[in-house]
Amino acid sequence: MSAAAIELRLALAYPGFALDVDLALPGHGISALFGVSGSGKTTLLRTVAGLEKGATGRVVVGGEVWQDSAKDVFVPTHRRPLGMVFQDAALFPHLSVRANLGFGLTRSGGGADGVARAPVVELLGIGHLLDRRPGTLSGGEQQRVAIARALLAKPRLLLMDEPLAALDEQRKAEFLPWLEKLHDELEIPVLYVSHALHEVARLADHLVLLQDGRAIAAGPLGEVLPRLDLPLSRGEESFVVVAATVGAYDERYALARLDFDGQTLWAPSPPRPTGAAVRVRIQARDVSLATTPQHDSSILNSLSGRIAALDEQPPGRVLARLDVGGAALLARLTKKSLDQLGLAVGHAVHAQIKSVALLD
Amino acid sequence: MSFSAADLTAVGLTLRLAGLTTVLLLLVGTPLAWWLARTRSPAKGAVGAVVALPLVLPPTVLGFYLLVTLGPNGPLGKLTTALGLGTLPFTFPGLVVASVLYSLPFVVQPLTNAFAAIPERMLEAAATLRAGPLDAFFHVAVPLARPGFLTAMVLGFAHTVGEFGVVLMIGGNIPNQTRVISVQIYDHVEALEYAEAHWLAGGMLLFSFLVLLALYTINPPGKRGL
Numbered sequence: 354m355s356a357a358a359i360e361l362r363l364a365l366a367y368p369g370f371a372l373d374v375d376l377a378l379p380g381h382g383i384s385a386l387f388g389v390s391g392s393g394k395t396t397l398l399r400t401v402a403g404l405e406k407g408a409t410g411r412v413v414v415g416g417e418v419w420q421d422s423a424k425d426v427f428v429p430t431h432r433r434p435l436g437m438v439f440q441d442a443a444l445f446p447h448l449s450v451r452a453n454l455g456f457g458l459t460r461s462g463g464g465a466d467g468v469a470r471a472p473v474v475e476l477l478g479i480g481h482l483l484d485r486r487p488g489t490l491s492g493g494e495q496q497r498v499a500i501a502r503a504l505l506a507k508p509r510l511l512l513m514d515e516p517l518a519a520l521d522e523q524r525k526a527e528f529l530p531w532l533e534k535l536h537d538e539l540e541i542p543v544l545y546v547s548h549a550l551h552e553v554a555r556l557a558d559h560l561v562l563l564q565d566g567r568a569i570a571a572g573p574l575g576e577v578l579p580r581l582d583l584p585l586s587r588g589e590e591s592f593v594v595v596a597a598t599v600g601a602y603d604e605r606y607a608l609a610r611l612d613f614d615g616q617t618l619w620a621p622s623p624p625r626p627t628g629a630a631v632r633v634r635i636q637a638r639d640v641s642l643a644t645t646p647q648h649d650s651s652i653l654n655s656l657s658g659r660i661a662a663l664d665e666q667p668p669g670r671v672l673a674r675l676d677v678g679g680a681a682l683l684a685r686l687t688k689k690s691l692d693q694l695g696l697a698v699g700h701a702v703h704a705q706i707k708s709v710a711l712l713d
Numbered sequence: 714m715s716f717s718a719a720d721l722t723a724v725g726l727t728l729r730l731a732g733l734t735t736v737l738l739l740l741v742g743t744p745l746a747w748w749l750a751r752t753r754s755p756a757k758g759a760v761g762a763v764v765a766l767p768l769v770l771p772p773t774v775l776g777f778y779l780l781v782t783l784g785p786n787g788p789l790g791k792l793t794t795a796l797g798l799g800t801l802p803f804t805f806p807g808l809v810v811a812s813v814l815y816s817l818p819f820v821v822q823p824l825t826n827a828f829a830a831i832p833e834r835m836l837e838a839a840a841t842l843r844a845g846p847l848d849a850f851f852h853v854a855v856p857l858a859r860p861g862f863l864t865a866m867v868l869g870f871a872h873t874v875g876e877f878g879v880v881l882m883i884g885g886n887i888p889n890q891t892r893v894i895s896v897q898i899y900d901h902v903e904a905l906e907y908a909e910a911h912w913l914a915g916g917m918l919l920f921s922f923l924v925l926l927a928l929y930t931i932n933p934p935g936k937r938g939l
Binding site: 435441502 | 832834835837838839840841842843844845846848849852853856857859
């Protein structure tokens with residue numbers, strides 16, 4: 354599929370709410386639809402599925418037109434080759450797990466006997482649940498079954514509506530690794546609705562920021578997160594995510610060397626194989642700036658780069674975007690430090706990184 | 714002393730009437746209940762009220778209008794005559810038609826409540842799994858409404874067995890045609906045959922209790938779709 358394999362141009366108005374988006378999303382990987390409650394992310398997802406009858410516009414997935422209001426084309430939901438995972442799993446309570454899994458499989462040309470042999474059943478670790486009733490499963494198990502059920506219907510696009518929202522913190526922690534595993538294996542694109550940035554950081558490749566029914570930003574995660582013109586950069590939690598590979602592992606100090614864009618970072622980690630791909634989260638508040646290299650600091654990681662942009666956030670705070678090799682970092686500092694060091698856009702700086710988190 | 718041949722004929726006729734009526738009620742009542750449960754049409758209130766009318770009308774009123782409508786000078790009577798079916802009052806088919814109308818709310822209301830209790834999410838999930846509307850109805854909605862169907866069948870059947878006023882108005886009292894148990898009991902009492910009346914009346918009491926006991930045991934209150 355081409356780079357922009359999903360085309361969404363949709364409008365829908367309710368009293369007090371209007372959705373109006375024009376998006377081109379990649380045909381692979383996880384695209385997160387992120388925003389606060391009421392920003393329209395779930396409505397957008399439902400519109401893609403054809404579940405919002407009042408929506409007008411155009412939906413094209415992998416070259417197939419699912420909706421084109423200008424030409425009066427509206428493919429009903431059951432004829433769209435999609436899979437959808439709802440917040441509350443929505444398993445059929447009157448059917449066993451096996452029959453739930455077989456529901457979409459048989460209707461998309463598969464045989465019901467294929468359930469037990471399906472790789473996704475093994476991938477999601479639900480083989481031992483097949484003869485149970487959905488009501489006897491934990492929330493995390495239900496969501497895994499719901500994902501497998503959706504995937505067994507051979508979708509060309511998977512829609513996930515906050516699949517973690519109904520789970521408690523511990524279940525979320527147990528469930529996220531399954532999603533990451535899925536992310537690595539899945540060949541179809543995923544639209545993933547979330548209002549939790551830490552989920553987005555761990556799972557998403559592509560980020561769409563929704564606000565009041567409009568997409569205020571869309572792009573690769575590594576490009577959207579460091580932007581200073583978005584509400585994301587206003588919060589205490591501003592961070593960037595860097596895709597790195599494990600270059601070496603130091604067993605004596607239990608540190609992994611992470612390489613990206615010609616830069617290296619050391620991060621505390623359990624042993625990891627060399628060459629493994631990892632996501633690294635660096636929070637803006639953990640990055641401080643110096644004009645000269647610091648050799649007598651306890652901070653392990655220091656990268657040299659250049660200030661690419663500055664955003665003053667009164668009262669007294671500044672967020673800086675740094676260009677480090679090819680990667681972007683965010684650093685939070687006070688206006689006073691900025692003035693004392695005489696920093697400005699284009700200046701060379703040394704970024705001292707107090708903490709680096711491996712996401713998995 | 715036990716049941717006379719005439720009593721047994723009345724019992725057989727009653728069971729035939731109730732069985733046929735229940736089948737027809739499910740065929741008519743299911744789509745009607747589905748529509749009532751899901752429509753946003755402004756006609757919903759009026760249709761719901763018409764369906765519920767037999768709950769409050771005296772059976773004689775319903776029977777009277779049926780008699781007039783289905784009689785030789787009534788609009789439906791003219792139609793059935795033109796179709797070569799003759800007129801329906803004082804025949805078994807006429808009784809079936811009347812019973813279907815009379816017991817309609819006892820089938821439609823539990824089904825409507827059971828359908829309304831199905832989360833929209835279930836049908837949406839079915840659609841995202843390639844199930845078209847009919848497919849989703851039969852494989853998701855109907856199984857989820859099973860307690861409602863059980864209640865509807867039991868109440869529809871039992872209520873038809875227990876009807877009297879409508880039968881008198883439109884069925885009359887013809888052996889093996891329209892003389893159902895309730896009419897037979899009435900005849901016994903009129904003739905001061907209290908012992909015979911006891912057998913049938915007691916049997917009805919026991920039957921009704923057992924049916925409701927079974928319903929409340931299999932489908933505890935709260936799950937019946939009532």
